Amino acid sequence: MILEAAMLQVKPGRTENFERDFREASAYISQIPGYIQHELQRCIEDDHKYILLVRWETLEAHTEGFRQSEQYIEWKRLLHDYYDPFPVVEHFSAVYP
Amino acid sequence: MILEAAMLQVKPGRTENFERDFREASAYISQIPGYIQHELQRCIEDDHKYILLVRWETLEAHTEGFRQSEQYIEWKRLLHDYYDPFPVVEHFSAVYP
Numbered sequence: 001m002i003l004e005a006a007m008l009q010v011k012p013g014r015t016e017n018f019e020r021d022f023r024e025a026s027a028y029i030s031q032i033p034g035y036i037q038h039e040l041q042r043c044i045e046d047d048h049k050y051i052l053l054v055r056w057e058t059l060e061a062h063t064e065g066f067r068q069s070e071q072y073i074e075w076k077r078l079l080h081d082y083y084d085p086f087p088v089v090e091h092f093s094a095v096y097p
Numbered sequence: 098m099i100l101e102a103a104m105l106q107v108k109p110g111r112t113e114n115f116e117r118d119f120r121e122a123s124a125y126i127s128q129i130p131g132y133i134q135h136e137l138q139r140c141i142e143d144d145h146k147y148i149l150l151v152r153w154e155t156l157e158a159h160t161e162g163f164r165q166s167e168q169y170i171e172w173k174r175l176l177h178d179y180y181d182p183f184p185v186v187e188h189f190s191a192v193y194p
Contacts, residue, residue: 041189092138
């Protein structure tokens with residue numbers, strides 16, 4: 001299992017719409033083969049910051065399967081304009097447990 | 098539920114010892130009232146970078162319960178020397194799901 005993680009900084013005043021559109025976008029990512037689960041959490045210390053965590057069966061399920069899909073076009077359309085700066089997305093594999 | 102998240106950058110050449118000591122340190126954090134679960138994952142794009150995710154019942158279980166505990170003294174003793182720079186720790190609350 002692979003964890004995709006990104007810290008998201010949302011433009012001032014746009015968090016409410018971002019959260020609404022994230023719910024809509026969630027229907028697209030969850031259709032992808034190899035998708036396991038995802039969560040969005042909002043930072044208590046900085047209310048325009050979020051952490052996105054997506055669990056995939058393999059790295060390629062994200063980097064190839066999702067990013068080359070029709071669903072990714074919808075995901076981008078709904079979400080990419082909210083971010084400033086554009087987020088760094090990284091992948092992780094479990095050490096513990 | 099509160100998610101504690103931190104990106105950890107480990108000093109060059111010290112990842113193997115860090116992972117060993119993290120396993121030992123895990124026994125301390127998991128004793129704290131309000132602790133739910135934690136995971137350590139290693140970055141695929143940067144093999145000296147890790148993400149630490151800890152789930153707590155409340156913010157105070159971490160900021161007061163753990164940080165003022167005897168167990169935190171052991172956690173620090175085992176782990177704090179591995180980091181450069183010292184990590185920023187933030188807390189998050191769920192938006193989705």
